Amino acid sequence: xxxxxxxxxxxxxxxxxxxxxxxxxxxxxxxxxxxxxxxxxxxxxxxxxxxxxxxxxxxxxxxxxxxxxxxxxxxxxxxxxxxxxxxxxxxxxxxxxxxxxxxxxxxxxxxxxxxxxxxxxxxxxxxxxxxxxxxxxxxxxxxxxxxxxxxxxxxxxxxxxxxxxxxxxxxxxxxxxxxxxxxxxxxxxxxxxxxxxxxxxxxxxxxxxxxxxxxxxxxxxxxxxxxxxxxxxxxxxxxxxxxxxxxxxxxxxxxxxxxxxxxxxxxxxxxxxxxxxxxxxxxxxxxxxxxxxxxxxxxxxxxxxxxxxxxxxxxxxxxxxxxxxxxxxxxxxxxxxxxxxxxxxxxxxxxxxxxxxxxxxxxxxxxxxxxxxxxxxxxxxxxxxxxxxxxxxxxxxxxxxxxxxxxxxxxxxxxxxxxxxxxxxxxxxxxxxxxxxxxxxxxxxxxxx
Ligand code: UGA
Numbered sequence: 001x002x003x004x005x006x007x008x009x010x011x012x013x014x015x016x017x018x019x020x021x022x023x024x025x026x027x028x029x030x031x032x033x034x035x036x037x038x039x040x041x042x043x044x045x046x047x048x049x050x051x052x053x054x055x056x057x058x059x060x061x062x063x064x065x066x067x068x069x070x071x072x073x074x075x076x077x078x079x080x081x082x083x084x085x086x087x088x089x090x091x092x093x094x095x096x097x098x099x100x101x102x103x104x105x106x107x108x109x110x111x112x113x114x115x116x117x118x119x120x121x122x123x124x125x126x127x128x129x130x131x132x133x134x135x136x137x138x139x140x141x142x143x144x145x146x147x148x149x150x151x152x153x154x155x156x157x158x159x160x161x162x163x164x165x166x167x168x169x170x171x172x173x174x175x176x177x178x179x180x181x182x183x184x185x186x187x188x189x190x191x192x193x194x195x196x197x198x199x200x201x202x203x204x205x206x207x208x209x210x211x212x213x214x215x216x217x218x219x220x221x222x223x224x225x226x227x228x229x230x231x232x233x234x235x236x237x238x239x240x241x242x243x244x245x246x247x248x249x250x251x252x253x254x255x256x257x258x259x260x261x262x263x264x265x266x267x268x269x270x271x272x273x274x275x276x277x278x279x280x281x282x283x284x285x286x287x288x289x290x291x292x293x294x295x296x297x298x299x300x301x302x303x304x305x306x307x308x309x310x311x312x313x314x315x316x317x318x319x320x321x322x323x324x325x326x327x328x329x330x331x332x333x334x335x336x337x338x339x340x341x342x343x344x345x346x347x348x349x350x351x352x353x354x355x356x357x358x359x360x361x362x363x364x365x366x367x368x369x370x371x372x373x374x375x376x377x378x379x380x381x382x383x384x385x386x387x388x389x390x391x392x393x394x395x396x397x398x399x400x401x402x403x404x405x406x407x408x409x410x411x412x413x414x415x416x417x418x419x420x421x422x423x424x425x426x427x428x429x430x431x432x433x434x435x436x437x438x439x440x441x442x443x444x445x446x447x448x449x
Pocket of ligand 1: 155199263273
């Protein structure tokens, strides 16, 4: 049955969720306080790049099932559910997550909340936040509010797909609140029934207590970060021992207990989630008096950041001294198929190279506008041919298809020196070597390959 929902906060998570809800047939009111983001969405444009989501947005706007506004109005009173999707960024000068946007969101919602409406938190939060939000919301509304936690596991680049065909749906429900569970099941019914392409009855709908549901999200992201840092640690060892971390990952990944995903070594993880989530987890565990339980995450973070330094060391090694040398960074986004440059390893390396005196030219098919605004010290060049001109070193920082499919021969004619550091182990190195390139790939010794 079609329901009426509001989605509060329309960043990557909220905008995707709002479109997904409309795709499921629900009537959606998207609420976004930022006037620029709001105007873009009202005009049917996404304020960020996400493959397939813009077409889906146009489609659902045409059906009349989605509208956008700056804040709640009378229409919010008749909503069956309200999804909280605001950001929880890292507090500056601390590892903790800033949950203030969530508290502001429930304060703004309280006057429009009906007694039967269910508030569903989707933002990534320190465990214990939902309980505080329930208390705050109930006090402000003057009745016992229904609030559940419903973490989101979407990845940028495949956000809509992940929302419509998730591996599982997790809902943290306070003890005895059967109404909230029923409403949440009804909202996700089209997915559970198989209407969105997953096999009917095959998407697990996991109901648990609220604290566990909050933890599921941070635990999942911490595990993924740990897996990446594990293989990057193996890359460090491989480099020292003359072994090959890519072959190693392939071999251990074939053990079904380990699995091959998230075992790609390189310059490590970035983005708006993994780095901040492991830090917030450490901060929250400390508050709970069990900081030592996740001490290892400090190492996960450290290994991750060391891989960025490794590229700087390799650049110095190759160029003698990088001061004054022209280095081309291929990619600025934290991963391909995204224009997100938050905590991007590629961009961070480019900035560090520039700080060390190199003339850094940076190219990215989608994120250069953001780079230009934030990093005027880098030479952002839209045209790849001009960007490559006379480069003395090329670094692959983001494995866009465009770069993976470059013609190593003609590309080699543009640069001054055919040396490439493959920070993502993504280039077909035989073809590059055949075209006369020296290929340095993280965690590998290609001289022996
Ligand atoms: C991550 C999680 O994968 C999602 O499940 C979660 O919902 C999301 O955070 C979130 O908390 O909202 P995302 O940040 O979009 O999703 O990106 P990932 O695909 O996880 O990649 C993160 C980083 O790890 C990227 O910089 C990527 O290049 C890097 N990575 C990934 C590796 O270095 N090696 C790998 O093998 C895989």
